[in-house]
Amino acid sequence: MNDVKRRMAVFFDADHYAAQIGDAKQRGLGHYLRQGEAQGHDPGPYFAAQFYKRRYPDWADQGATTALQDLVARSLAGQMRQPHPLIDPAWYLAHHPDLAAVGAQAAVHFALHGDDDGRSPSAGFDAGFYRQCYMPLNAAAPFRHYVTQGAARGFLPCPPAAMTPEDSSRRFGQMLSGLSAPLLLVANDAQQAGVPLLTLQIAQAAAARGWQPVFVLLRAGPLLSAFQAQGPVAIMAEGWDIQGIAHAMSPGMPAIVNTAAAAGLTADLAPGRPCLQMLHEMPEFLRDHGLMPAIRDAAAAGARIIVSMPAMARNLADDIGDAMLTIQPGLVAEHTPLSSFRARRSARTRGGDGPVFIGAGHADHRKGFDLFIEAAQAIAAERGDARFVWLGAVDPWAQGLADKAILGGLDLTLPGFVQDALAWYHASDVYLLTSRQDPGPATVMHAARVGTPFVGYAADIGLRGVADDFGQFIPPGDRDAFVRTALDMADRPRRRDLRREVVRRSDFDRYVDALLALLSPDPAGG
16 A cells, blocks of 8 residues: 555545445445545545645646545645645644644644544534533543534534523523523533433422423533433533523522532522532542532522531531531432343353453542452452452543553453443452442442442541441451452352332432422422
8 A cells, every 4th residue: 555545544544435425335435535525525534625625726736636545645745735624734733842843744743643542633523512512521632522412412622602691591591481490400411420411310200290301510421411412511611600690580489409500500590590510429538529619609609508418428527617507419220121131141151250340430549449359359369260350430630540450360351431320230249349448339229230249448428427228347457458349249149138128219300399398399389
């Protein structure tokens, strides 16, 4: 393959091309060069053929038969040209001075490396903004995501100018138009994580009671479409003004701010209306992240402070007083097909007779993923047939630990975020709770719901004193006791009584009714 064809292959993406032409069988660069460009298609997310032809009407003057061939040939000859309206090679080099030696190959570098590295390709696309606002946690290639998914969904390529309060009030008023019983729910983002999922569940339960959910999110994420399916959504990172939003709301319109991360909005939302400020984060987390002043302001503005666990109220009294109400979140048992349980049970059987240990959550330092790996390695040293699973997003630090452990022989599976978590819990023997700080976690309760007990370090965990019947807490740092307890639990018969007790303590309807009762009578006027 000559240099020109090699460089053209950099810009060709078989999946992207096949999706445009609607023919999964025609996925080759040759097909694109023969027919695809002439038919108005692009070879991949980093080259916009029609833009290039308009930008450079001389594209065929040097004998190129396609615009892509012209771009590559000229770049190899040292001539810099722009392959896409949002990829500006000159800007790219000027704003990434470490790439000065790349020269005319700037567009090639961005397609090969820069996007994966999170570099912005032009003034028109802010990779950091886009990734933080819209993408799944730890996902790469924000530009590719925008071209292949985000643009069609109306995502913004860079931060917009801030709206005036008047514009925000007008636009939010339009969103509320025609709603007779609106309920505002505020969350930090739309990631596949605890608070966003809980917010969606509360919204769904409230809708079943006659309310009409409306959402304010600090940022978006992969669950955005699920929020939009339930009601209108305003994303603060897209330039909204909270005072304008509050002005558009009627005085009686209730609000639930379902995370301390959004407490900075509550002081503007609370005055003159029923408002709940939910706290699911542990006290030390709130202090370490500087959230206490906003929570105090929320309380002073009239918001009712609701904490998830009794220990949280005790530990927060010195910071925000004792006018808090504890309402432990309920659990929604996500529908899990019987086929998922069968598939996971079959996979376990194929893997051997050894015990299976599981953990879950966004694998980072706070969740103690390193402690999970250490415990897993110690368990495996005792039981060579033991297997381990971690459900949820894995950040780069945690992925490095996992890769090293797997290379060392640890039988570790990382499925990521899964929709059938109950089936994974059911196919496991023990849940390993290694969090250093955690308001729940609800995943422990879900595991207990299908009969899987836990062993956990007695760190800053909200479930201490609440879920002790479902497992056993071990003093932090006592890895030997943690490992012995985990192995002992794995050898015991499954505790069938756990499910009944978990259901009794975590009824979701009762939880939602308790929240809504603090806001107003039912929306039908009862």
